[in-house]
Amino acid sequence: MSTDAIVLLKEDHKEIRRLFRAFEAADEDAKATKHNLVDKIVEALTVHTYIENEVMYPMVRELVPELERNILESFEEHHVADVLCAELDTMGPDDERFDAKTTVLIEAVSRHIEEEEHDWFPQVRETLGRKELQGIGARMIEVRATAPRRPKQPSALRKAADAIFG
Numbered sequence: 149m150s151t152d153a154i155v156l157l158k159e160d161h162k163e164i165r166r167l168f169r170a171f172e173a174a175d176e177d178a179k180a181t182k183h184n185l186v187d188k189i190v191e192a193l194t195v196h197t198y199i200e201n202e203v204m205y206p207m208v209r210e211l212v213p214e215l216e217r218n219i220l221e222s223f224e225e226h227h228v229a230d231v232l233c234a235e236l237d238t239m240g241p242d243d244e245r246f247d248a249k250t251t252v253l254i255e256a257v258s259r260h261i262e263e264e265e266h267d268w269f270p271q272v273r274e275t276l277g278r279k280e281l282q283g284i285g286a287r288m289i290e291v292r293a294t295a296p297r298r299p300k301q302p303s304a305l306r307k308a309a310d311a312i313f314g
């Protein structure tokens with residue numbers, strides 16, 4: 149099994165996109181189905197942004213300094229996704245904001261994933277060797293094992309975001 153960091157992250161993206169499509173395809177009034185899908189989306193995104201924040205982004209920041217601006221923007225995009233996930237995590241499908249908030253999350257994260265895959269992952273692959281990407285991927289697998297599954301609540305998010313840049 150490949151531990152190439154970019155391969156692993158793209159596998160996550162594929163699963164996240166599958167969940168997004170399922171939500172978009174769900175019937176308007178299929179509340180239990182949509183609640184269940186949002187639950188899975190929140191968990192998948194919480195784990196994924198965590199391993200990128202903890203492993204991939206700091207490594208890229210250090211090893212590919214010309215991508216600094218992309219990394220800083222990506223951290224902020226994760227922060228926005230984290231806030232929306234934290235809010236959705238305490239919200240039920242009967243809330244009139246539930247579908248709207250999920251749709252905004254899907255739009256924001258879809259664009260973010262596009263940018264990762266097309267704007268800067270290729271440059272990471274070009275700059276780092278296969279061995280280096282496998283090392284980063286192996287570390288991501290380790291960190292994933294103990295990654296949080298549910299989002300931090302908003303008051304704790306700011307602290308977590310600040311800690312990254314401590």
Ligand SMILES: [Fe+2]
Pocket residue numbers: 197200222226260264
């Ligand atoms: Fe990301």
Ligand SMILES: [Fe+2]
Pocket residue numbers: 157161196200261264
């Ligand atoms: Fe990603």
